[in-house]
Structures are given as structure tokens and as C-alpha cells.
Amino acid sequence: MTTSLKLLPTHAKALETCAYCPKLCRTACPVSNADRRETLTPWGKMSATWLAARGTVPLSRDVAAVAWACTGCLACRDSCDHENPVAATLLEARVLYRELGLAPQEVQDVRARFDARRARAREVLRALRELPGVESGARTVLALGSEQLVAPHGVSADIVRVAVGLSGPVRLLEACCGLPLLLAGDRPGFEAEQAHVERELEGADALLAAEPSCARALAKFAPEMLLARAHRNLGQFGRVSRLADVKLRWHDPCHLGRGLRLFDEPRALLARALGRQPEEFSRARERGECSGGGGLLPLTAKETSAEIADSRLRDHDALGGGTVVTACASSLRRFRQNGADAVDLHSILAESLASAR
Ligand code: SF4
Ligand code: SF4
Incomplete structure (x- = not known):
């Protein structure tokens, strides 16, 4: 039976940097500012993960839950003299906890939630394909976030109008970056979605991303943020x-x-x-x-x-x-x-x- 989280081979430095730190970023974390428990500070989350990796504390659902008490906001990294990658380390811990069957109950059914949202997103995409400037043969691909696609008040249509207005015809990315799966610790699911994105991008000249977190998750495909392109064309x-x-x-x-x-x-x-x-x-x-x-x-x-x-x-x-x-x-x-x-x-x-x- 596994007694420690297999994180030390890759993340020992990040974990030890926090564990031996006098909690210099403690006021930066929105989670521990809202829920004032020491274990929810970046130091507390990394120290608990370090103890789990060393086998000093028994692996349990309670210990695992700490890795999910993070919005990934990067505020601790930017307050840290070492720019320690807390969010990325906790994300890796989520993957390992999930493999051990210790992910929180609330994210166990992430695949079903993901598929349900994708079905809703596909309906929206179908409607967006009718907008002027959306063409299946366009060489510029526009990636909207799944959250943007299902947002009310026509946000997704506005994004398409901005992209077409700035770049001419666009093709809509029909695949999701897979980030919600990775956040739940489902790395195989995430990688399958990324492979789908890669197939969708065949023949494309440029990828525009509208959602910041998706743009970061799609980093290996070198997307350009739509807002950055808009800024380059400020005069329009x-x-x-x-x-x-x-x-x-x-x-x-x-x-x-x-x-x-x-x-x-x-x-x-x-x-x-x-x-x-x-x-x-x-x-x-x-x-x-x-x-x-x-x-x-x-x-x-x-x-x-x-x-x-x-x-x-x-x-x-x-x-x-x-x-x-x-x-x-x-x-x-x-x-x-x-x-x-x-x-x-x-x-x-x-x-x-x-x-x-
Ligand atoms: S992120 Fe940096 S400042 Fe915050 S606890 Fe870790 S080492 Fe210390
Ligand atoms: S990245 Fe996570 S741990 Fe760091 S400040 Fe944000 S919520 Fe807290």
C-alpha cells in the first residue's frame, strides 16, 4: 500500500523552500484570508504536501483536500523572493491524490460535469458558426473558454465579433483545453483533450485565445491572447x-x-x-x-x-x-x-x- 505521495523526485525543492520559510506570503493567499486556518496558507498547504511526500503523515482524504484549497491565483508566487511555484506543485499533488482515490468527493464526477458542459458548449458553438466571419476553412482559429461559451448575455458572440473585426474570418476551436480535468487531478483526461486540440489545429496559421486560463493551458500551441491583439489595434x-x-x-x-x-x-x-x-x-x-x-x-x-x-x-x-x-x-x-x-x-x-x- 502506498504510504507517501510520489512528489519528491520532481518537487522536493519547491516543497522544502516553503516548509523552511517563515511564511512570507501568508497575507497574499485569498483562501487563507477568507478561511483563516494555518493549514490553508501557502506555507501550510505546501508543508502538508511535503509531509505527505515524506510519508510523515498518513495519506488521507483530509490531507489531500489541502491541495484543492487553492484557486491558482499566483499571488503567493509573486510575493515570494524565490517565486516558488506553489500552485503548480499543488496541481501535481492533485494528480497523485486522484490516482490514489483520495480526490475530494466534489471533484470525483468531474468527467460527467465536463461532458455535460461540453454538450452545452457545442450547442452554443453551433449557433456561433452562423455569425458573419465564422468560416470552417479559416486559417485563424479562435479558442473560447467553455465557461465563456455557456456564459449568459451573449459574451461568446461578442468575443467572436471582436475576433472577426480584428482578424477577418475565424474558425472556432471545437475542442476544450481540458483544464477543468487537470484541476480535478485527471491528467490522462487533460492530455486526451490536448491531443484533440492538436488535431483541430492542423492547417491553422494562428490561434487566438479569449480566456486567460485557457491560454495558459494551451501554452504549447503558442496562442495569442485576443486582448493582446486588440491592444495592438487600439486605433480600431x-x-x-x-x-x-x-x-x-x-x-x-x-x-x-x-x-x-x-x-x-x-x-x-x-x-x-x-x-x-x-x-x-x-x-x-x-x-x-x-x-x-x-x-x-x-x-x-x-x-x-x-x-x-x-x-x-x-x-x-x-x-x-x-x-x-x-x-x-x-x-x-x-x-x-x-x-x-x-x-x-x-x-x-x-x-x-x-x-x-
Ligand atoms: S511561496 Fe515563498 S514566501 Fe510563500 S511560503 Fe513558500 S517560500 Fe515562503
Ligand atoms: S496560488 Fe493558491 S496558494 Fe497561492 S495565493 Fe493563490 S490560492 Fe493561495
């Missing part, structure tokens, strides 16, 4: 007059900002549409705070995830409220579930692009 965007008196506050999605280092670009695009700079949260850019929607936290720790979003929204209200703008579908859903007026940046950009024509 015009003022949206209906937003003249609307207070809009930009929320940095973790994977767009800390993940892909796109901080200035969304602000410049919003400023172009508004004719002024957007409002900011108290902590923004590199220090921007997570919405609580990532890493499957809404499944594994529902209340903690909601408290993280509430904390962002208390800050938003204290600063004068208004509408939250983001470019991450999980954040959009999380903020809306918590009662906020929230909008996807691509929806504003679709209007902004049309107003300039």
Missing part, C-alpha cells in the same frame, strides 16, 4: 457613448495579469471605450486579488469561494461601487452569483469596435 476602437456616465471598475483576472503579464492592455482598451481611465480596486495589477472563482474552489469550498468574492465586492462598494469589468469567465460568474453588476470586457470591446465604424 471607438468611444461607447452609453458608458459616458457609468462607473466601471477593472478587475485584473489572475491568469491575465500575473499569469500573462497583461496589465496595461485591458486598461488601455477600456480607456479607449470610455474616454477616461477605468476605476481601480484598492489592490490592482500585480497585487490584484482573486475573485475566488478559479481552481475548482467553487466546488470544493463553496463558502470560502463566495467569501473571497464578497471581500472583493466590499472593497468595490467602499470605493463607490458601479459595474465590475473583468475578462475571466469564472470571475464574471462568481461576481454575478454574489449579486454584483459585472460585465465581460469583450462585450464592451464589441460595442467599441462597432462604434468606430
Whole structure:
């Protein structure tokens, strides 16, 4: 019977760096800020994983659950002098725990959830194929996140309009990056989805990605973020007059900002549409705070995830409220579930692009 997590051969350095650290990033973690348990700080999660890898603590569902108490926001990495890869290490631990049958109950049925969402996403894709500029033979491929595809209020159609407006005809990627499976610890499932993406991209010249976390998961296919392309074509965007008196506050999605280092670009695009700079949260850019929607936290720790979003929204209200703008579908859903007026940046950009024509 396995008595230790087989993580030391590949991740000993990262685990030991945290285990011997005086918890310098402890205030950075949205999870332990919302659920104040020492084991949920980045140090606590890595130390528990290190003990599990050394065989010092018995492997159990409780120990495994710690690896799922992470949104993958990268805030600890950016607060760490060693830039220690906490999220990536915990992700690897999830894979090993799943193989041992110790993944949390809430993510056991991820395959069924994934397939159900894919079925809904396929229906949306079918409708999107009718939009002008979507062509099956186009050599530019547009990847929408599955969360974007099932989001209400036509977010996916707005994304397609922006992509076509900037790049001409696009083909829609019919495959998913597989990230939800990997977050549940299902690496074989993730790799099968990535192989599907590879087949879909045969003959393509360029891959545009609309969802920051998908773009990172698709890194080996060298995607370009649609927002980065939009920023390179800033002159094509015009003022949206209906937003003249609307207070809009930009929320940095973790994977767009800390993940892909796109901080200035969304602000410049919003400023172009508004004719002024957007409002900011108290902590923004590199220090921007997570919405609580990532890493499957809404499944594994529902209340903690909601408290993280509430904390962002208390800050938003204290600063004068208004509408939250983001470019991450999980954040959009999380903020809306918590009662906020929230909008996807691509929806504003679709209007902004049309107003300039
Ligand atoms: S991520 Fe860095 S700062 Fe945080 S506990 Fe680990 S080593 Fe320390
Ligand atoms: S990546 Fe974010 S949620 Fe995960 S441990 Fe680090 S700070 Fe906490």
C-alpha cells in the first residue's frame, strides 16, 4: 500500500523552500484570508504536501483536500523572493491524490460535469458558426473558454465579433483545453483533450485565445491572447457613448495579469471605450486579488469561494461601487452569483469596435 505521495523526485525543492520559510506570503493567499486556518496558507498547504511526500503523515482524504484549497491565483508566487511555484506543485499533488482515490468527493464526477458542459458548449458553438466571419476553412482559429461559451448575455458572440473585426474570418476551436480535468487531478483526461486540440489545429496559421486560463493551458500551441491583439489595434476602437456616465471598475483576472503579464492592455482598451481611465480596486495589477472563482474552489469550498468574492465586492462598494469589468469567465460568474453588476470586457470591446465604424 502506498504510504507517501510520489512528489519528491520532481518537487522536493519547491516543497522544502516553503516548509523552511517563515511564511512570507501568508497575507497574499485569498483562501487563507477568507478561511483563516494555518493549514490553508501557502506555507501550510505546501508543508502538508511535503509531509505527505515524506510519508510523515498518513495519506488521507483530509490531507489531500489541502491541495484543492487553492484557486491558482499566483499571488503567493509573486510575493515570494524565490517565486516558488506553489500552485503548480499543488496541481501535481492533485494528480497523485486522484490516482490514489483520495480526490475530494466534489471533484470525483468531474468527467460527467465536463461532458455535460461540453454538450452545452457545442450547442452554443453551433449557433456561433452562423455569425458573419465564422468560416470552417479559416486559417485563424479562435479558442473560447467553455465557461465563456455557456456564459449568459451573449459574451461568446461578442468575443467572436471582436475576433472577426480584428482578424477577418475565424474558425472556432471545437475542442476544450481540458483544464477543468487537470484541476480535478485527471491528467490522462487533460492530455486526451490536448491531443484533440492538436488535431483541430492542423492547417491553422494562428490561434487566438479569449480566456486567460485557457491560454495558459494551451501554452504549447503558442496562442495569442485576443486582448493582446486588440491592444495592438487600439486605433480600431471607438468611444461607447452609453458608458459616458457609468462607473466601471477593472478587475485584473489572475491568469491575465500575473499569469500573462497583461496589465496595461485591458486598461488601455477600456480607456479607449470610455474616454477616461477605468476605476481601480484598492489592490490592482500585480497585487490584484482573486475573485475566488478559479481552481475548482467553487466546488470544493463553496463558502470560502463566495467569501473571497464578497471581500472583493466590499472593497468595490467602499470605493463607490458601479459595474465590475473583468475578462475571466469564472470571475464574471462568481461576481454575478454574489449579486454584483459585472460585465465581460469583450462585450464592451464589441460595442467599441462597432462604434468606430
Ligand atoms: S511561496 Fe515563498 S514566501 Fe510563500 S511560503 Fe513558500 S517560500 Fe515562503
Ligand atoms: S496560488 Fe493563490 S490560492 Fe493558491 S496558494 Fe497561492 S495565493 Fe493561495
